[in-house]
Amino acid sequence: MTENILRIENLTMQFGGVIAVNNLSLEVNKGEIVALIGPNGAGKTTAFNCVTGIYEPTNGCIYFCGKAIVCNHPRGKMKKLYVGENKGAYPKVIRNSPDKITKMGIARTFQNIRLFKNLTVFENVLIAKHMRMKQNVFTATFRLNYHEEKRVRQECLSLLEEQNLLHLKDEPASSLPYGLQRRLEIARALATEPKLLLLDEPAAGMNPQETQELAKFIVQIKDKYDLTIFLIEHHMDLVMRISDRIYVLDFGKLIAHGIPKEIQQNQRVIDAYLGVAEDA
Amino acid sequence: MKKALMTLIPIALLYILLFVLEQILPASSMLFVVLKKGAIYSLLAVSMNLLNGFTGLFSLGHAGFMLIGAYTYAILTIPLEARPSVYQYFDGGIIQFTLPVFVAIIASGIVTAVLAYLIGLPILRLKSDYLAIATLGFAEIIRAIFQWDKLGPVTNGSNLLRSFPIFKSVLFPFTVAGLCITLIVLLINSSYGRAFKAIRDDEIAAEAMGVNLAKHKQLAFTISSFFVGIGGALLAMYQTTVQAAPFRASMTYEILLIVVIGGMGSISGSCLSSFLFIACSEWWLRFLDRVTFIGSFKVPLLASGFRKVVFSVVIMIIVLFYRQGIMGTKEFSLDALYKFFEKRSIKKHKGEDLAE
Amino acid sequence: MEFIKTHLPYVLAGISVGGQYALISIGYTMVYGILRLINFAHGDIFMVAGFMMVYLSASLPLYLSIPLVILGTVLLGFLVERVAYRPLRQAPRMSIMISAIGVSYLLQNCAWYITGGLAKQYPAIPWISESITVFSATTKIVTIITPILTFLLVIALVLLIKHTKFGMAMRAVSKDFETSQLMGVKINSVIGLTFIIGSFLAAIGSLLYFSNYTSVTPTSGSMPGLKAFVAAVFGGIGSIPGAMLGAFLIGICENIIKDLGWTTFSDAFTFALLIIILLVKPTGLFGEKLIDKV
Numbered sequence: 001m002t003e004n005i006l007r008i009e010n011l012t013m014q015f016g017g018v019i020a021v022n023n024l025s026l027e028v029n030k031g032e033i034v035a036l037i038g039p040n041g042a043g044k045t046t047a048f049n050c051v052t053g054i055y056e057p058t059n060g061c062i063y064f065c066g067k068a069i070v071c072n073h074p075r076g077k078m079k080k081l082y083v084g085e086n087k088g089a090y091p092k093v094i095r096n097s098p099d100k101i102t103k104m105g106i107a108r109t110f111q112n113i114r115l116f117k118n119l120t121v122f123e124n125v126l127i128a129k130h131m132r133m134k135q136n137v138f139t140a141t142f143r144l145n146y147h148e149e150k151r152v153r154q155e156c157l158s159l160l161e162e163q164n165l166l167h168l169k170d171e172p173a174s175s176l177p178y179g180l181q182r183r184l185e186i187a188r189a190l191a192t193e194p195k196l197l198l199l200d201e202p203a204a205g206m207n208p209q210e211t212q213e214l215a216k217f218i219v220q221i222k223d224k225y226d227l228t229i230f231l232i233e234h235h236m237d238l239v240m241r242i243s244d245r246i247y248v249l250d251f252g253k254l255i256a257h258g259i260p261k262e263i264q265q266n267q268r269v270i271d272a273y274l275g276v277a278e279d280a
Numbered sequence: 281m282k283k284a285l286m287t288l289i290p291i292a293l294l295y296i297l298l299f300v301l302e303q304i305l306p307a308s309s310m311l312f313v314v315l316k317k318g319a320i321y322s323l324l325a326v327s328m329n330l331l332n333g334f335t336g337l338f339s340l341g342h343a344g345f346m347l348i349g350a351y352t353y354a355i356l357t358i359p360l361e362a363r364p365s366v367y368q369y370f371d372g373g374i375i376q377f378t379l380p381v382f383v384a385i386i387a388s389g390i391v392t393a394v395l396a397y398l399i400g401l402p403i404l405r406l407k408s409d410y411l412a413i414a415t416l417g418f419a420e421i422i423r424a425i426f427q428w429d430k431l432g433p434v435t436n437g438s439n440l441l442r443s444f445p446i447f448k449s450v451l452f453p454f455t456v457a458g459l460c461i462t463l464i465v466l467l468i469n470s471s472y473g474r475a476f477k478a479i480r481d482d483e484i485a486a487e488a489m490g491v492n493l494a495k496h497k498q499l500a501f502t503i504s505s506f507f508v509g510i511g512g513a514l515l516a517m518y519q520t521t522v523q524a525a526p527f528r529a530s531m532t533y534e535i536l537l538i539v540v541i542g543g544m545g546s547i548s549g550s551c552l553s554s555f556l557f558i559a560c561s562e563w564w565l566r567f568l569d570r571v572t573f574i575g576s577f578k579v580p581l582l583a584s585g586f587r588k589v590v591f592s593v594v595i596m597i598i599v600l601f602y603r604q605g606i607m608g609t610k611e612f613s614l615d616a617l618y619k620f621f622e623k624r625s626i627k628k629h630k631g632e633d634l635a636e
Numbered sequence: 637m638e639f640i641k642t643h644l645p646y647v648l649a650g651i652s653v654g655g656q657y658a659l660i661s662i663g664y665t666m667v668y669g670i671l672r673l674i675n676f677a678h679g680d681i682f683m684v685a686g687f688m689m690v691y692l693s694a695s696l697p698l699y700l701s702i703p704l705v706i707l708g709t710v711l712l713g714f715l716v717e718r719v720a721y722r723p724l725r726q727a728p729r730m731s732i733m734i735s736a737i738g739v740s741y742l743l744q745n746c747a748w749y750i751t752g753g754l755a756k757q758y759p760a761i762p763w764i765s766e767s768i769t770v771f772s773a774t775t776k777i778v779t780i781i782t783p784i785l786t787f788l789l790v791i792a793l794v795l796l797i798k799h800t801k802f803g804m805a806m807r808a809v810s811k812d813f814e815t816s817q818l819m820g821v822k823i824n825s826v827i828g829l830t831f832i833i834g835s836f837l838a839a840i841g842s843l844l845y846f847s848n849y850t851s852v853t854p855t856s857g858s859m860p861g862l863k864a865f866v867a868a869v870f871g872g873i874g875s876i877p878g879a880m881l882g883a884f885l886i887g888i889c890e891n892i893i894k895d896l897g898w899t900t901f902s903d904a905f906t907f908a909l910l911i912i913i914l915l916v917k918p919t920g921l922f923g924e925k926l927i928d929k930v
Binding site for chain 2: 052099107119126127128129133135140
Binding site for chain 2: 668672673674719720723724727729730731733734735737738739740741742744745746748749752753858862865866869900901903904906907908910911914915918
């Protein structure tokens with residue numbers, strides 16, 4: 001039986017009076033590539049942010065490998081403002097800060113690329129290993145963690161090599177061209193040794209050829225690192241080519257779910273988002 | 281191994297140079313004032329840089345922590361025979377033991393670090409501007425507490441503390457400050473240093489990469505304050521007396537400005553800038569403060585206080601036009617120096633070739 | 637009756653100095669609301685206004701020096717913004733704060749240089765410096781005038797912000813800097829006006845403050861400045877009535893503390909208040925919460 005890696009249950013995110021994500025439920029199973037698509041402002045990145053702990057959802061529960069990592073129900077001011085559903089369903093409140101969630105095995109890239117601008121390419125990847133190193137401030141300062149440093153550096157160098165970034169390892173991250181910055185972000189996310197990888201518009205700004213390479217690359221790393229992939233994307237060729245299943249969001253609500261072929265033919269999705277192909 | 285040797289040899293040479301200077305120059309020479317004070321301020325600037333420049337935590341509490349370090353050292357080392365006269369209004373004070381100098385110096389660091397830890401618990405999650413004001417506030421509260429008469433038996437209230445052991449040779453502050461700065465450099469170049477820099481560059485991304493913000497901010501704050509405390513102890517030894525009143529916000533501002541001039545994020549920049557700052561303020565630019573006459577013509581502007589005005593203007597120029605400071609985020613290294621001269625000679629030769 | 641006689645002077649002093657702090661704190665809260673900048677130099681502008689009065693009134697009659705002081709202070713505030721803050725608008729936040737600290741440092745050093753470090757006596761402004769007896773407690777008229785004047789000025793300011801075009805522009809800029817620019821708001825005018833108003837109020841504040849505490853030194857501005865900033869934070873950054881409330885609270889409490897005999901801590905009280913506010917309700921009494929978009 002396929003193991004369930006991520007399960008989102010009745011997730012609602014309300015900012016003040018605006019509902020960004022409305023009662024979203026979905027699941028991602030081990031080894032799958034699942035896509036979350038929809039028009040801009042549909043709430044996709046917000047959902048990601050709830051999963052990774054950056055936002056505290058207004059209502060709902062998120063499970064990772066069967067264990068609840070984020071759970072909430074409307075409290076305080078929200079009690080009166082809440083206009084969503086399933087209000088009483090989650091009495092427990094479970095919070096985890098983003099770093100804890102990353103440690104558990106969920107990694108992510110950002111829609112607007114958030115690299116450490118003043119650090120080198122190499123350092124950007126090394127940071128992701130910091131939490132995995134067996135050390136404390138004293139052993140690190142006095143270089144007693146020599147073996148850990150060596151191991152970690154090796155792993156990061158091979159990640160960079162895989163991304164064809166090895167020759168740029170000592171350049172400041174901000175000096176890289178856009179496409180390479182995206183690759184660096186992915187390398188950095190991989191360095192956290194994740195089980196689940198969240199990619200937020202990884203193909204943004206790429207031309208069709210680069211997108212094809214990215215598609216191949218995503219499948220490669222999935223197999224090589226035994227990952228599960230959950231991605232947000234607007235490039236439909238990428239989505240349709242590599243996804244096992246697709247969820248479609250519109251105005252925060254889930255409007256469709258299925259395999260690529262089904263989604264392509266779903267009228268609601270076409271009306272809201274995909275549009276009809278022009279006759280050549 | 282080679283790298284270690286490359287850094288140890290210049291340091292050994294420096295020591296020999298200082299030793300020789302002390303033998304040949306009179307002890308009252310301004311050079312020693314600059315070297316001693318410069319070394320102490322280097323430590324203070326580098327520890328501020330660790331917090332503000334490397335971790336991006338805008339803290340203005342430096343003066344308060346220096347005060348704690350200075351007082352801790354003084355209180356713990358005033359010899360028993362001197363206590364009755366120092367604490368004359370408080371019956372000799374309640375602390376009736378003395379610790380050896382090195383123990384007291386480390387104690388200064390530890391006491392300051394512990395206090396910093398406690399202060400940091402609530403305030404480190406504040407946004408940068410509010411953190412600045414909160415730390416400033418704490419520094420002022422600390423200053424008020426140390427002037428409080430009720431604590432006189434320990435702190436001597438608003439009277440000054442004196443008679444504690446001081447240093448004579450310039451090698452002492454250099455050694456202590458040098459050791460501390462070395463530790464800070466080791467920290468910065470370690471995995472934790474990378475985590476600090478990541479927090480400075482992008483907190484949210486750092487957290488997403490597994491760096492626990494609260495824990496690392498606390499680490500940076502506490503460690504920086506440890507070294508500030510030691511700097512305070514050294515300052516006490518240099519000044520030979522300690523009193524709470526001068527440890528005002530302006531002291532913090534001066535160190536901040538030193539760090540900015542040297543370049544936030546450059547340790548060698550902070551050291552260089554400290555020595556420059558002290559040299560100018562104590563020695564080279566002193567003439568700006570003297571009323572000078574050329575014949576019977578009084579040179580305009582030169583009067584007491586002009587030196588600081590010139591300073592302030594220079595600082596504003598750097599803040600507005602040379603925000604990176606002298607070194608930016610780069611560090612001084614013999615390698616870089618060599619390459620710099622190499623580039624220049626290549627350019628020069630190119631110019632000559634073209635001219636022919 | 638005895639109770640009132642001994643304690644009323646302190647309460648009155650508290651209300652008076654509170655009003656003076658209020659006039660300074662409005663400058664802080666307005667500038668922070670728009671630029672997200674703690675104008676560290678604001679307290680020193682207040683101090684410079686004090687010195688301007690000392691020097692001008694030595695050679696000019698009061699009816700000339702008072703308006704000149706106000707004009708000079710306003711000019712100074714405007715100049716500081718133009719030279720030290722505007723060029724750094726795109727720079728990281730720390731740079732502009734460091735610039736503010738630099739300006740503060742410069743102003744204090746200039747004052748020290750010009751005055752030779754000795755405290756100067758503030759001229760007695762007729763009528764407001766005279767004594768008056770209130771409920772058998774003696775105080776100066778300025779103590780009574782300050783809160784009234786402060787209230788009137790604050791009301792005028794709030795009306796300006798609510799009912800004029802410029803006021804609307806100011807509110808827009810403090811809500812969303814970039815979008816206001818895109819909507820055609822002349823940012824430089826709005827910011828310039830903010831500094832002008834802030835400096836104007838600081839000048840009035842200095843007239844009242846130094847009529848009471850007549851000794852002016854280069855560091856006369858730091859404490860009142862810091863306290864005024866705490867008042868602004870307490871009231872909720874960006875809220876003018878809040879800043880006024882906070883200032884009166886600080887003024888009254890610090891004098892009550894002096895009354896109780898804990899003079900060493902009267903200054904520290906302000907900072908304790910600051911820290912409590914930052915921990916309990918960082919947005920202050922009337923402030924708003926902001927959510928970062930990731």
